Amino acid sequence: MKLLFEYPDHGKTLSILPELDTPMAEIPDVIRRKSPLRLPNISENELSRHFAELESQTFGVCDGFYPLGSCTMKYNPKINDEMASLKGFTDIHPLQPVSTVQGALEMMYTLERSLCEITGMDDITLQPAAGAHGEFTGILLIKAYHEKNGDTDRTEIIVPVSAHGTNPATAAMAGYKAVNAPVRDDGCVDLEALKKLVGPKTAGLMLTNPNTVGLFEKDILEISKLIHDAGGLLYYDGANLNPVMGIVRPGDMGFDVVHLNLHKTFSTPHGGGGPGSGPVGCKKLLSEFLPVPRIVKKDGSYDFDFDKEYSIGKVRSFYGNFLVNVKALSYILTLGAKGIREAAEGSVINANYMRKSLDDLYDMAYPDICMHEFVMTLERQKKEKGVSAMDFAKTMLDYRMHPPTMYFPLCVKEALMVEPTETESKQSLDEAIAVYRKIYEDVMADPEYAAKAPHKTPITRVDEVGAARNPRLRFEF
Amino acid sequence: MGSYIPNSKQETEEMLRFLGLNHVDELFESIPESVKIKGLLNLPEGKSEMELRCVMGGMAEKNTVFKTVLRGAGVYNHYIPSIVKSIVSKERFITAYTPYQPEISQGILQAIFEYQSIICELTHMDASNASVYDGASAAAEAVAMCTDRRKKVLVSETAKPDSIAAIKTYSKAAGRQVVMIPSKNGVSDIDALSENLQDAACFYVEMPNFNGIIEDYEAYSSLLHEAGAKHIMGVNPISLALLKTPDELGADIAVGEGQPLGMGMNFGGPHVGFMAAKSDMVRKLPGRIVGETTDRNGKRAYVLTLQAREQHIRREKASSNICSNQALCALTAVAYVGAMGSLGLTELARQCYYKAHYAARELEKAGLEMLYPEKPFFHEFITKAPRDTDKLMEALAQEGILGGLPMEEGILWCFTEMVSKQEIGKLCAIVRKVG
Numbered sequence: 001m002k003l004l005f006e007y008p009d010h011g012k013t014l015s016i017l018p019e020l021d022t023p024m025a026e027i028p029d030v031i032r033r034k035s036p037l038r039l040p041n042i043s044e045n046e047l048s049r050h051f052a053e054l055e056s057q058t059f060g061v062c063d064g065f066y067p068l069g070s071c072t073m074k075y076n077p078k079i080n081d082e083m084a085s086l087k088g089f090t091d092i093h094p095l096q097p098v099s100t101v102q103g104a105l106e107m108m109y110t111l112e113r114s115l116c117e118i119t120g121m122d123d124i125t126l127q128p129a130a131g132a133h134g135e136f137t138g139i140l141l142i143k144a145y146h147e148k149n150g151d152t153d154r155t156e157i158i159v160p161v162s163a164h165g166t167n168p169a170t171a172a173m174a175g176y177k178a179v180n181a182p183v184r185d186d187g188c189v190d191l192e193a194l195k196k197l198v199g200p201k202t203a204g205l206m207l208t209n210p211n212t213v214g215l216f217e218k219d220i221l222e223i224s225k226l227i228h229d230a231g232g233l234l235y236y237d238g239a240n241l242n243p244v245m246g247i248v249r250p251g252d253m254g255f256d257v258v259h260l261n262l263h264k265t266f267s268t269p270h271g272g273g274g275p276g277s278g279p280v281g282c283k284k285l286l287s288e289f290l291p292v293p294r295i296v297k298k299d300g301s302y303d304f305d306f307d308k309e310y311s312i313g314k315v316r317s318f319y320g321n322f323l324v325n326v327k328a329l330s331y332i333l334t335l336g337a338k339g340i341r342e343a344a345e346g347s348v349i350n351a352n353y354m355r356k357s358l359d360d361l362y363d364m365a366y367p368d369i370c371m372h373e374f375v376m377t378l379e380r381q382k383k384e385k386g387v388s389a390m391d392f393a394k395t396m397l398d399y400r401m402h403p404p405t406m407y408f409p410l411c412v413k414e415a416l417m418v419e420p421t422e423t424e425s426k427q428s429l430d431e432a433i434a435v436y437r438k439i440y441e442d443v444m445a446d447p448e449y450a451a452k453a454p455h456k457t458p459i460t461r462v463d464e465v466g467a468a469r470n471p472r473l474r475f476e477f
Numbered sequence: 478m479g480s481y482i483p484n485s486k487q488e489t490e491e492m493l494r495f496l497g498l499n500h501v502d503e504l505f506e507s508i509p510e511s512v513k514i515k516g517l518l519n520l521p522e523g524k525s526e527m528e529l530r531c532v533m534g535g536m537a538e539k540n541t542v543f544k545t546v547l548r549g550a551g552v553y554n555h556y557i558p559s560i561v562k563s564i565v566s567k568e569r570f571i572t573a574y575t576p577y578q579p580e581i582s583q584g585i586l587q588a589i590f591e592y593q594s595i596i597c598e599l600t601h602m603d604a605s606n607a608s609v610y611d612g613a614s615a616a617a618e619a620v621a622m623c624t625d626r627r628k629k630v631l632v633s634e635t636a637k638p639d640s641i642a643a644i645k646t647y648s649k650a651a652g653r654q655v656v657m658i659p660s661k662n663g664v665s666d667i668d669a670l671s672e673n674l675q676d677a678a679c680f681y682v683e684m685p686n687f688n689g690i691i692e693d694y695e696a697y698s699s700l701l702h703e704a705g706a707k708h709i710m711g712v713n714p715i716s717l718a719l720l721k722t723p724d725e726l727g728a729d730i731a732v733g734e735g736q737p738l739g740m741g742m743n744f745g746g747p748h749v750g751f752m753a754a755k756s757d758m759v760r761k762l763p764g765r766i767v768g769e770t771t772d773r774n775g776k777r778a779y780v781l782t783l784q785a786r787e788q789h790i791r792r793e794k795a796s797s798n799i800c801s802n803q804a805l806c807a808l809t810a811v812a813y814v815g816a817m818g819s820l821g822l823t824e825l826a827r828q829c830y831y832k833a834h835y836a837a838r839e840l841e842k843a844g845l846e847m848l849y850p851e852k853p854f855f856h857e858f859i860t861k862a863p864r865d866t867d868k869l870m871e872a873l874a875q876e877g878i879l880g881g882l883p884m885e886e887g888i889l890w891c892f893t894e895m896v897s898k899q900e901i902g903k904l905c906a907i908v909r910k911v912g
Contacts, residue, residue, distance in 0.1 A: 274802050
């Protein structure tokens with residue numbers, strides 16, 4: 001594929017701007033750009049074809065099965081995109097007088113209240129732009145709480161070894177030491193080991209529940225008591241909320257603060273990596289620390305409140321990824337209380353159906369009933385035939401299926417993590433299962449062919465080492 | 478109403494039977510009974526698509542869409558070419574995940590590579606990342622790139638309030654000391670900057686600044702580099718088609734809000750934060766970066782690279798916890814720059830400059846005094862407050878005009894290509910009448 005920069009420069013521009021209708025003014029030489037601006041001037045037709053070609057080499061949820069574990073690649077309803085493109089939402093300035101954006105504030109307020117109900121939290125901020133951004137915000141709430149209490153010896157955040165990499169990275173960014181908690185053979189946090197880690201230095205514990213191997217942490221109430229008795233707080237990483245929404249709430253399990261990934265659980269699309277939205281909810285004891293502004297409702301109208309003495313401040317500009325939040329509210333309103341529960345149940349049924357349909361061939365890292373995702377381990381196949389999880393994953397590409405998440409969590413060797421989501425039909429699961437079974441036979445029969453997979457994609461496996469060793473990060477003229 | 482679940486009741490029951498279960502509840506036995514929700518959440522019943530359209534449409538209609546927008550302050554009303562909207566509404570771009578599998582993701586990867594190239598070209602920096610959340614978090618992340626050893630961060634009071642706020646939040650978290658460099662006559666006080674240079678890690682300043690002014694950045698660069706500190710500039714990408722680049726001005730890192738590159742005002746988001754740096758700081762850039770490489774057959778290919786900096790490899794030792802970019806917004810910027818080209822962008826920047834300067838003169842004639850009449854500006858400037866700012870804003874609103882941003886010192890006005898000479902005339906007539 002040609003790069004934009006490789007089209008011939010026609011030396012003329014599209015007819016987008018009208019002629020200047022005001023007089024010109026002097027532009028002092030001292031402020032003027034000296035370097036040439038080397039951006040291509042191409043035709044609209046070329047531009048249209050260029051992006052059509054780029055799109056053809058992009059795999060969307062519309063292209064097929066997308067069981068990327070922990071990413072919840074469910075169907076993204078089109079009505080939500082359309083609602084987010086209404087002029088009354090896109091063409092409003094964030095610094096308009098609040099009297100002229102009452103609908104926008106109502107949208108945000110309604111979403112906040114809905115998410116509080118779903119998570120069992122008292123208050124919520126929509127400001128964080130993504131999950132990791134939410135983690136950072138949430139941990140800062142915990143930090144602000146301890147600081148206000150003069151409890152400054154709490155310097156550690158405990159994170160299970162199975163956690164997403166963002167958890168320890170977040171703890172470090174917030175100035176904490178990340179302490180790793182071991183995981184038992186059954187995939188859950190080792191409660192006995194945890195007891196030894198918890199103490200006067202513990203600021204909090206970050207936990208994903210269901211956890212990253214797709215299991216519900218059944219000791220959650222003991223864990224919660226342990227952390228709280230030691231004076232720490234409990235942080236809920238909402239990456240895996242999908243299978244339990246409407247069934248159990250983080251707030252009722254004992255969590256004090258939670259972030260959500262609206263681009264996962266609430267179906268706002270991922271956009272190839274973003275924009276997402278990572279609201280942070282908390283119990284009353286942390287509300288005063290939430291970022292400003294807060295939305296308040298008074299006498300039927302809405303306002304922003306910037307005057308919060310103990311707020312952690314702002315983590316980004318304005319009020320978050322507003323249009324993404326419009327999509328999330330559209331989704332929640334469509335599902336309603338019943339649909340939310342159904343979606344959770346559907347995700348768990350689908351994951352278990354697929355797991356049980358494959359467990360005679362593929363080794364499951366944990367044999368129990370799973371939540372929304374399950375982890376397969378190809379360790380045995382690697383030992384026996386030298387084929388890796390990567391080889392299996394790359395072979396799937398030839399069947400126009402997106403592979404599962406590879407090599408995560410780190411506590412499972414040669415891991416493939418499968419999350420079908422609730423929006424796949426039984427028939428589409430049956431087709432995927434048939435492909436997974438065929439791939440198993442093919443890969444085991446011809447490991448060499450698998451090691452070179454994929455064979456039918458526009459490019460083959462790429463030289464990642466070369467890319468990192470000799471970085472070429474921009475078009476060179 | 479719906480949950481987008483395709484399966485019928487019968488199919489679901491069949492699947493449960495296959496699992497050896499009688500009821501779906503049996504799948505949730507690992508959850509302690511005492512905390513399970515009894516019944517349903519306290520949320521309304523689901524709505525049909527037609528009902529949803531009414532509810533959301535009703536909220537949208539309660540917002541005032543101004544015909545003329547003279548307010549900027551970080552978010553700018555520019556024209557979005559039709560082709561841009563068409564490109565970014567392609568379903569694959571909207572629904573794909575982060576391009577972890579390069580063999581089926583060359584489209585997104587190449588688009589990000591093009592985005593990085595465009596950001597480098599605009600800023601004249603050596604390398605760009607794949608983008609971060611927004612301009613304010615980009616500023617905060619840029620500061621983090623400079624504070625491995627030194628912990629003192631200098632920030633100009635003339636920067637946007639949200640940039641300053643985000644830098645403060647991030648810096649406090651990591652134990653860095655933020656020292657504000659006060660504003661003097663609308664620009665950073667260079668004497669205060671000199672006095673605070675010792676042990677300073679970096680200085681953050683914006684072009685144009687929050688007063689709309691173009692400061693003397695070259696003077697800051699020499700001072701900073703002499704003291705071994707880094708110069709971070711927050712820049713408006715459109716202005717770079719006309720104004721000296723951060724590279725020409727001696728910056729080490731250039732960041733900014735990419736919203737003017739084809740994104741709507743969107744009540745503040747989603748937008749996109751760009752980050753670019755000189756070659757010696759490339760490996761300190763946070764977040765995703767796409768690199769060019771080859772596949773096994775030697776064919777050109779793109780891939781996420783330099784991942785050893787990132788959280789999924791480094792965990793607590795990562796340079797940032799960020800794991801996404803604003804890919805669709807970055808793609809919007811590519812489509813926008815593709816549609817405008819260097820010629821269109823330059824013409825756009827000139828029109829913004831000319832219109833703002835024309836409007837400033839006309840507003841002066843109408844009786845509003847410039848707060849900083851001697852300072853160069855791009856497309857924003859402050860006038861001293863009229864007799865009654867609220868009354869003026871109200872009178873403008875009645876004519877479908879969102880006036881400039883009322884501030885302590887006066888009103889911050891913004892003029893882009895969207896404002897016609899006729900509208901400037903209308904504005905001035907109202908100012909004469911009310912102001």
